[in-house]
Amino acid sequence: xxxxxxxxxxxxxxxxxxxxxxxxxxxxxxxxxxxxxxxxxxxxxxxxxxxxxxxxxxxxxxxxxxxxxxxxxxxxxxxxxxxxxxxxxxxxxxxxxxxxxxxxxxxxxxxxxxxxxxxxxxxxxxxxxxxxxxxxxxxxxxxxxxxxxxxxxxxxxxxxxxxxxxxxxxxxxxxxxxxxxxxxxxxxxxxxxxxxxxxxxxxxxxxxxxxxxxxxxxxxxxxxxxxxxx
Amino acid sequence: xxxxxxxxxxxxxxxxxxxxxxxxxxxxxxxxxxxxxxxxxxxxxxxxxxxxxxxxxxxxxxxxxxxxxxxxxxxxxxxxxxxxxxxxxxxxxxxxxxxxxxxxxxxxxxxxxxxxxxxxxxxxxxxxxxxxxxxxxxxxxxxxxxxxxxxxxxxxxxxxxxxxxxxxxxxxxxxxxxxxxxxxxxxxxxxxxxxxxxxxxxxxxxxxxxxxxxxxxxxxxxxxxxxxxxxxxxxxxxxxxxxxx
Numbered sequence: 001x002x003x004x005x006x007x008x009x010x011x012x013x014x015x016x017x018x019x020x021x022x023x024x025x026x027x028x029x030x031x032x033x034x035x036x037x038x039x040x041x042x043x044x045x046x047x048x049x050x051x052x053x054x055x056x057x058x059x060x061x062x063x064x065x066x067x068x069x070x071x072x073x074x075x076x077x078x079x080x081x082x083x084x085x086x087x088x089x090x091x092x093x094x095x096x097x098x099x100x101x102x103x104x105x106x107x108x109x110x111x112x113x114x115x116x117x118x119x120x121x122x123x124x125x126x127x128x129x130x131x132x133x134x135x136x137x138x139x140x141x142x143x144x145x146x147x148x149x150x151x152x153x154x155x156x157x158x159x160x161x162x163x164x165x166x167x168x169x170x171x172x173x174x175x176x177x178x179x180x181x182x183x184x185x186x187x188x189x190x191x192x193x194x195x196x197x198x199x200x201x202x203x204x205x206x207x208x209x210x211x212x213x214x215x216x217x218x219x220x221x222x223x224x225x226x227x228x229x230x
Numbered sequence: 231x232x233x234x235x236x237x238x239x240x241x242x243x244x245x246x247x248x249x250x251x252x253x254x255x256x257x258x259x260x261x262x263x264x265x266x267x268x269x270x271x272x273x274x275x276x277x278x279x280x281x282x283x284x285x286x287x288x289x290x291x292x293x294x295x296x297x298x299x300x301x302x303x304x305x306x307x308x309x310x311x312x313x314x315x316x317x318x319x320x321x322x323x324x325x326x327x328x329x330x331x332x333x334x335x336x337x338x339x340x341x342x343x344x345x346x347x348x349x350x351x352x353x354x355x356x357x358x359x360x361x362x363x364x365x366x367x368x369x370x371x372x373x374x375x376x377x378x379x380x381x382x383x384x385x386x387x388x389x390x391x392x393x394x395x396x397x398x399x400x401x402x403x404x405x406x407x408x409x410x411x412x413x414x415x416x417x418x419x420x421x422x423x424x425x426x427x428x429x430x431x432x433x434x435x436x437x438x439x440x441x442x443x444x445x446x447x448x449x450x451x452x453x454x455x456x457x458x459x460x461x462x463x464x465x466x467x468x469x470x471x472x473x474x475x
Contacts, residue, residue, distance in 0.1 A: 132283050133320035137334035137386060138310025147333060152324050 009196045010203050013186075021186030022207075028107060028182070029169045035108035036168075037161060040115025041154075045145065047120055058116070065113030071174050077106040078178055099178040111168055118160050122153030159223040166215050170208060183207065232256040232292070233390050233421045234280055239289035241275065249275050250286070251445040257390070262422040264432040264453075267442035268468060273425045274317075276442065277392050280423065281312045294389050310338045313383030317395040319375040321367035327354065327378055328363040331385050339386065346385075353381040357411050373404030380411055390421035397428055427472060433457060441465045 010017075046058035065073070081102050082094030089095065126149050134144035154161075173184040181189065184204055191200035234257040241250040249272050257263050265273045278284040279291060282298050282305050291298040296308055321330050331350035335341045341349070354360045357377040359370075367375055376396055383391060393412065397405045409431050416422055416435040426432070432439055432453065439456040441449040441464070449456065449465045460466050 127318075127320075129316060129318055129320045130322065132278075133314075133316060133322070135283060135306075136281060136309055136312075136314040136316075137382065138306045138308075138338035139334065140306050143337055147337065148322055152322075155324060 005199055006196055007199055007203075009190065009194050009199055013190045016190065017183065017186045020181055021183035024181065025169070025172050025183040028104060028172045028175070029165065031104055032107035032111045032168055032172075033161075033165045036111030036115045037119070039108065039112035040117075041119045041150065043112060043116035044119035044123060047116070048123060062113045062116050065110055066117070070110060070171055071177055073110050074103060074106050074174060074177055077109075078102045081105070099180055103175050103178055103180060107168070107172070111164070114164055115161065118157050118164060119153060121160075122157035123149055125156055126152050155226065158226065159219050162219045162222070163216065166212050166219070169215075170212060173208075231259070231295075233259045233261070233294055234423060235290075235292045236276075236279070237290045237292075239276070239279060239286050239291060241279065241284065241286045241288075249445050250279070253289070253442075253445075253447045255440055255447055255450050257421055257423050258437075259421055260419045261437045262416045262420075262424065262435050263438045263440055264436040265423065265425045265440045265442060266427060266429075266432070266468070267448075271442040272445040273442050274394050277394050277423055277425050280392055281309045281314055283314075306338065310334065310386055311389050313380075313386060313388035313391040315376070315379050315383055315391070315393045315396045317399050319367070319372070319379045319399075321375055321379055321382070323367050326364055326366055327359070327370070330367065330378065331382050334382070334386050349385050350381075353384050354378070356384075357381045358407075371404060372400045373407045376400065376404075376408045377411055380408075380415075384415075390423070391415065393422065393424040393426065395425050395427075397426065429457075429469075429473060441468065443468070 043058045043062060046054045047062070049055055078097075078099065081097040085091070085095035085097060086093065130148055130152070131144055134148040139147065172182055175182050176185045176188065179185075187200045187204040191197045236256070237254050239250055239253040240248065242248050253272075253276055255263070265277065267273050275284050279286050280293060280298065282291075282303075286299055289299075293308065293312060296303060298305075298308065321327075322333070325333065328347065328350055331354065332343070332346040335346035335349060336343060351360060351363065354363055357380060359374055359377055359381070362370060362374065362378075367378070370378065380396075396412070397408050400408065405428070409428060412422070412424070412431065413435050424431070424436075436453045439449070439451060439453055440447055441451075441456070441460070441462070443464045448462045449460060451460070456465070457469070460469060
């Protein structure tokens with residue numbers, strides 16, 4: 001059966017697959033990871049704070065987001081965003097939000113919920129005495145967080161954060177629902193144009209596998225290195 | 231004038247459990263007092279109220295003329311002037327030794343990096359650990375870590391020092407090196423409040439001994455009187471137990 005295969009199609013479409021498709025996939029992964037970790041850290045800190053109301057809101061946000069399928073959230077945001085924008089900015093018409101910015105915002109907000117759980121566990125893993133020691137030398141709450149708790153929490157959680165990033169890397173393929181060309185989207189388009197579905201999907205699977213597997217091997221090594229330093 | 235003064239300090243955990251019962255004592259400038267008592271008697275809680283790591287519900291605490299439990303007090307500023315050493319050292323494991331000593335100086339006192347480094351090195355030298363400056367806390371022994379912790383408190387130029395069981399998490403052979411540093415500090419005239427079971431240290435440098443039991447200050451006596459003839463039965467029992475071996 002392999003005699004019918006034309007693997008040349010892959011070779012011919014490599015620039016398109018990687019320069020258009022993969023570069024978008026990686027960009028989205030990077031933005032959603034960085035944005036998600038930052039926003040997630042804020043959510044985690046709010047959840048653990050003793051402020052009124054805000055911990056409940058933060059917890060609600062994290063729980064709702066994690067209870068919804070990502071595809072649904074992508075759709076929902078894409079259709080709702082113009083109206084949210086209209087309401088927020090007070091304009092007459094729904095504002096135009098491109099599929100691209102919509103999906104970047106969605107992924108960041110969605111991943112923030114997961115990263116907030118990771119950072120919450122990280123912050124809670126730091127012994128109370130560390131906070132006391134920070135206060136004892138005269139640091140403020142903000143400084144204790146910035147210089148003592150968060151650097152340690154982040155470091156302890158680095159392997160988990162990277163593991164979540166690998167999941168996110170695979171999940172970015174869901175942008176196909178907004179007809180955005182990520183790596184899988186590019187492979188799909190070539191596959192349908194040239195009628196080479198099997199070849200292209202096999203190739204896409206191989207690429208996803210190689211990247212994800214290599215990355216998780218790296219995470220394992222990182223885990224060992226961090227545990228020695230501690 | 232008293233450097234540290236506690237008046238009728240009471241603290242409850244929840245509505246039922248009272249950890250501190252009407253505690254009153256003083257530490258004069260240059261004085262060393264040792265707080266001892268059975269575990270769970272509230273010693274650690276009491277010493278932590280002095281720099282407001284523990285809040286109180288009743289009474290008044292004044293350190294160097296500043297009322298600690300007043301809502302108007304700038305706590306970070308006050309804490310920066312009160313050095314504290316913990317049972318489990320609590321060095322910051324992600325920072326090098328020298329960075330542990332510079333953090334407070336730079337972020338709290340606003341010293342320049344160079345000034346902070348110079349001060350840190352001088353105090354590391356003093357506790358005999360200058361060569362370890364670039365290491366991380368995890369690479370040091372318990373005794374060394376505790377000496378670094380003392381240096382970390384001293385770089386802030388504190389007006390008094392609080393020690394919360396500084397040797398009870400240490401292996402026996404490391405206790406001496408920490409106590410030596412503390413004795414030296416005491417003889418130089420540092421005001422110190424020390425929670426400890428090291429009665430040898432108390433005999434050597436303490437001016438007074440405060441004995442606590444069940445959240446109360448049962449006895450607050452001069453060292454000679456305390457070790458010579460403790461008045462309360464509870465203190466006698468405690469002493470006979472810890473001095474019997």
